[in-house]
Amino acid sequence: MSAPIAPFPQVDHQRAVFPDGLALDCGMTIAPLAVAYRTYGRLNAARSNAVLICHALTGDQYVAETHPLTGRAGWWENIVGPGRPLDTDRYFLICANVLGGCMGSTGPREEKTDAAGRGLGRPWGTDFPNVTIRDMVRAQKRLAEHLGIERLLGVVGGSMGGMQVLEWAATYPDAVFAAAPIATAAHHSAQNIAFHEVGRAAIHSDPDWRGGRYWEDGRVPAKGLSVARMVAHITYLSEQALTRKFGRRLRGAAALTFLEDVFEVESYLRYQGSTFVRRFDANSYLTITRAMDYFDLAAEHGGDLAAAFRGTKTRFFVSSFSSDWLFPTAESRALVRALNAAAANVSFVEIESDKGHDAFLLEEPDFHRALGGFLAGCADRLGV
Numbered sequence: 001m002s003a004p005i006a007p008f009p010q011v012d013h014q015r016a017v018f019p020d021g022l023a024l025d026c027g028m029t030i031a032p033l034a035v036a037y038r039t040y041g042r043l044n045a046a047r048s049n050a051v052l053i054c055h056a057l058t059g060d061q062y063v064a065e066t067h068p069l070t071g072r073a074g075w076w077e078n079i080v081g082p083g084r085p086l087d088t089d090r091y092f093l094i095c096a097n098v099l100g101g102c103m104g105s106t107g108p109r110e111e112k113t114d115a116a117g118r119g120l121g122r123p124w125g126t127d128f129p130n131v132t133i134r135d136m137v138r139a140q141k142r143l144a145e146h147l148g149i150e151r152l153l154g155v156v157g158g159s160m161g162g163m164q165v166l167e168w169a170a171t172y173p174d175a176v177f178a179a180a181p182i183a184t185a186a187h188h189s190a191q192n193i194a195f196h197e198v199g200r201a202a203i204h205s206d207p208d209w210r211g212g213r214y215w216e217d218g219r220v221p222a223k224g225l226s227v228a229r230m231v232a233h234i235t236y237l238s239e240q241a242l243t244r245k246f247g248r249r250l251r252g253a254a255a256l257t258f259l260e261d262v263f264e265v266e267s268y269l270r271y272q273g274s275t276f277v278r279r280f281d282a283n284s285y286l287t288i289t290r291a292m293d294y295f296d297l298a299a300e301h302g303g304d305l306a307a308a309f310r311g312t313k314t315r316f317f318v319s320s321f322s323s324d325w326l327f328p329t330a331e332s333r334a335l336v337r338a339l340n341a342a343a344a345n346v347s348f349v350e351i352e353s354d355k356g357h358d359a360f361l362l363e364e365p366d367f368h369r370a371l372g373g374f375l376a377g378c379a380d381r382l383g384v
Contacts, residue, residue, distance in 0.1 A: 011068045013104030016146045028129045031117040035143045036104025037061050037096040041088035049384045050149045053095040054157030054164035060103040061095045069279045085372030099139040100131045100287040108283030125283055126212030133295045137167045151175050158182035158360040163295050170308040178378040180317040183324055183360045185331035186305055187296040195235055196289040199228030203282050225282045226273030233272045238323035238356030305338035316346040317374040321359040
């Protein structure tokens with residue numbers, strides 16, 4: 001594989017490489033296929049305690065440890081660890097960087113290969129094929145098999161991670177005992193597609209975009225990618241959360257002077273944008289947002305969402321958050337109705353929270369107890 005492209009420093013990601021590659025829904029085959037991943041806890045002798053964590057759009061495999069690029073704590077560190085809902089004393093946790101990502105898995109930043117799998121000495125860039133959520137799940141299935149795991153105790157994820165959970169349960173029902181799709185939906189709404197398109201347009205309009213070949217002279221469309229992140233981040237929060245955290249307070253001033261005054265919420269969004277461009281690739285952002293937009297589980301099953309789960313023995317835990325307007329509770333209820341129609345074993349909880357979509361990543365004790373109890377009950381059922 002080629003060296004990372006500026007401004008990313010070299011990181012030696014843990015990964016599995018599959019020389020025969022992966023056939024994609026678009027008809028292309030990517031070979032070789034690399035899947036970067038991290039694990040936490042220990043796989044038991046029966047190989048029955050594995051839980052796959054599926055990350056969201058801007059997440060990666062560094063769930064519960066210091067991130068190698070940002071130096072920040074893992075994105076789900078508050079629920080991963082001994083005695084926590086994702087208990088590393090009991091479960092063997094796996095998280096893989098998604099196909100199309102930029103943290104070691106095959107994606108636009110990796111070296112392009114020809115039909116024979118030979119490296120061409122340049123990144124895929126905009127030549128990287130369209131991928132789907134199902135393609136991402138197929139790559140994860142290859143990793144699970146590589147680790148000697150035929151059946152997962154559970155698959156857990158929020159937002160885009162929840163889409164992967166649903167795809168796992170639909171595509172590999174015999175390989176998933178328990179599924180926990182969190183703050184997600186069975187398809188991406190028109191509103192969500194619209195927000196993604198604004199972000200993509202911002203990237204395309206950046207002078208450093210250069211038709212997606214910015215890597216040729218070490219440039220990054222930082223302004224466009226930063227705006228894309230800012231727009232997306234607004235959708236992750238609620239009005240109540242923004243008001244509580246920032247209100248109309250000014251940054252470093254007591255009153256408006258109309259001389260370059262900056263509201264605290266503006267400063268916060270600018271910070272989010274500037275830090276994002278140091279760890280994420282613009283072409284990966286385009287690839288992954290498109291994969292989310294394409295996702296429609298009912299369409300994959302003749303327009304009948306219940307058909308995706310008919311006959312399943314998988315146990316489901318569906319959860320939503322009351323102030324999440326990106327993936328509102330109505331979407332979760334529609335999923336639960338389809339699961340009920342398929343006679344699936346399903347429990348559902350709506351968590352009262354004013355933190356918006358990001359609530360599943362934050363301190364929400366009721367959610368933590370519910371998720372932890374569900375997984376523990378499933379582990380008890382299997383004698384783990």
